Amino acid sequence: MRIFGKARHRPSADWRLATDRAFTLIDDGRYEDAGELLTRAADLEPWLSESWFNLALLHKFRHDWEQARTAGLRAVALLDRATGAPDWWNVGIAATALQDWPLARRAWQAYGLRVPDTAAPGTAPDDDGRTGPPTGMELGSAAVRLSPEGEAEVVWGRRLDPARIEVQNIPLPSSGRRWGEVVLHDGVPHGERTTASGHTYPVFDEIELWAPSPVPTWVVLLEAATEADRDALERLAAEAGYAAEDWSSSVRLLCRSCSESRMPSDEVEGAPRHDPHDHSVPGHPGPLGHMTSGELWVPERECGLAAPAGLVRGLLDGWVADSPDTREWRDLEEVC
Numbered sequence: 001m002r003i004f005g006k007a008r009h010r011p012s013a014d015w016r017l018a019t020d021r022a023f024t025l026i027d028d029g030r031y032e033d034a035g036e037l038l039t040r041a042a043d044l045e046p047w048l049s050e051s052w053f054n055l056a057l058l059h060k061f062r063h064d065w066e067q068a069r070t071a072g073l074r075a076v077a078l079l080d081r082a083t084g085a086p087d088w089w090n091v092g093i094a095a096t097a098l099q100d101w102p103l104a105r106r107a108w109q110a111y112g113l114r115v116p117d118t119a120a121p122g123t124a125p126d127d128d129g130r131t132g133p134p135t136g137m138e139l140g141s142a143a144v145r146l147s148p149e150g151e152a153e154v155v156w157g158r159r160l161d162p163a164r165i166e167v168q169n170i171p172l173p174s175s176g177r178r179w180g181e182v183v184l185h186d187g188v189p190h191g192e193r194t195t196a197s198g199h200t201y202p203v204f205d206e207i208e209l210w211a212p213s214p215v216p217t218w219v220v221l222l223e224a225a226t227e228a229d230r231d232a233l234e235r236l237a238a239e240a241g242y243a244a245e246d247w248s249s250s251v252r253l254l255c256r257s258c259s260e261s262r263m264p265s266d267e268v269e270g271a272p273r274h275d276p277h278d279h280s281v282p283g284h285p286g287p288l289g290h291m292t293s294g295e296l297w298v299p300e301r302e303c304g305l306a307a308p309a310g311l312v313r314g315l316l317d318g319w320v321a322d323s324p325d326t327r328e329w330r331d332l333e334e335v336c
Contacts, residue, residue: 015044019054031062049078053087060090063208068094069103076110083112089162089187096133096163097184097210105134108162113137134161141168141201143193144185146175148205153177154193162187164210170217170245170304173335179243179306182211215242217336218305218312222246225299225326232327233303233319240315242307248298309334 022037038058042051052075059068072091079085092107094100105115116136139159144167146153151174157165164182171177189202224230230246237244305312316329 011045011048011050015041015048015051018044019050022054022058026058026061031058034058035062047078049075049080049087051075052078053090056087056090056094060093060207063097065094065097069098069100083110085111086187093163093184093187093207096161097208099133101133104161104163108134108137111162113162133164137161143191143201143203144183145190145203145205146171146177146183148190151175154191154203157183165204167213168243169250170243170247170306171336172247172251172304173217173219176336177209178213178215178217178336180213180215181209184208184210213306215306215308216334218307218332219247219335220303220305220316220332221330222301222303223299223328224301227297229323229326230301230303232322233315236319237305237307237315240307240311242311242315243305244307244315245304246301247304248301 018037018041022034022041025031025034025037035055035058038051038055042055045051052071056068056071056075059065059071069091072087072094075087076085076091079087088107088111092104092111095104095107108115114137115134137159139162141156142159142165143154144157144165146155146167153172153175155167155169155171155175155177157167157169159165160182163184165185167177167179167181167183170179177183184207185204186207187204190205191203192200193203194200222230222233224233234244234246305315307315313332316332320327320329
C-alpha cells in the first residue's frame with residue numbers, strides 16, 4: 001500500500017522514507033510503530049495534505065475516529081482542488097462513525113455527491129437547519145464483506161449513505177453479525193457481484209458494526225418437498241417483518257481471490273450451478289453441497305431464520321400447518 005498524491009512541492013527524502021516504511025508496517029499490522037513514523041512525517045512536512053491524509057488513514061484502520069476526523073480535517077484544509085479528493089471520503093467515514101452529521105454531509109458534498117437537504121423525521125434541526133444522517137441519497141443495493149480479516153462472508157445490503165449498509169441477508173453465525181444490522185464500510189470496493197439480470201454491484205469491506213440488531217439468528221432443518229414449500233416460509237417470515245433464508249442454496253464457499261474478483265451471484269434458472277469458483281462440498285451448505293446426481297432439489301434444507309424467540313416457533317408451525325403433507329421442521333437452534 002502506497003499513498004503518494006500530487007503535492008504543491010516535492011516532499012523531502014526523509015518524508016518519503018518515513019512514509020514508505022510506515023505503510024510497510026501497516027501492511028504487517030504494526031499500527032503503533034507506523035503511527036510514530038507518520039507523525040514524524042507530518043512534523044517534517046506539515047504543509048503537505050498527504051501527511052495528514054496518511055495519518056487519517058492510519059487512524060481509520062485503528063478505528064480511532066476522533067483522531068481520524070482531526071487529521072482528515074487538516075488534510076482537506078490543505079487540498080489544492082475543490083471536489084473529488086479521497087481525503088473527503090475518509091472525513092465522511094469518520095464523521096459517520098461519530099454521528100457528526102453536519103460534517104458527514106459536508107464531506108459527501110465536497111467529494112462530489114448530491115446530498116438532499118432533508119432531516120430525519122421528528123428531530124430538531126441543528127445549526128445548519130438539518131439533523132440526523134443524510135437521507136434520500138438513493139444509493140441502492142451493494143454487497144458487504146463481513147469480518148474481512150476473519151471468516152469473511154459477503155452478504156447483500158441496502159446502502160443508507162456512502163459509508164453505511166443495512167444487512168439484508170441472514171449472515172452465518174461465524175460472522176458474528178445479524179440480519180438488519182448496520183455496518184460501517186470502507187469506500188474502496190474489493191470485488192463485484194453480477195446478478196443474472198446483468199447488473200454489477202460493488203463489494204465493500206466492513207470496518208465495524210455501526211448499529212446492532214436485537215433480532216437473533218436461528219438455524220433449523222426443514223423438510224420441504226418442493227421449492228414452492230421453501231419459498232412459502234421465506235414469504236411468511238417477510239410478511240411478519242423478519243426473514244428466512246435457505247442457506248442450502250444461498251451460500252457459496254469461495255477462496256479469497258475468487259471472493260475479491262467479479263463473481264456471478266445467481267444460479268441459472270432451471271439448471272444446477274457448476275461453478276468452478278464454488279468450493280463448497282457435499283454435505284455442507286452451498287449449492288454443490290445439496291445436489292445429487294440427476295436431482296435438482298433435495299427436500300432437506302438448512303435454513304437461517306431471523307425472528308424473535310417468541311415468534312420463531314409459531315412461524316415454523318404456521319408454515320407446516322399450511323401444508324402438513326409436504327413440510328416439516330426440526331432441530332431449531334439459536335446461533336447468533
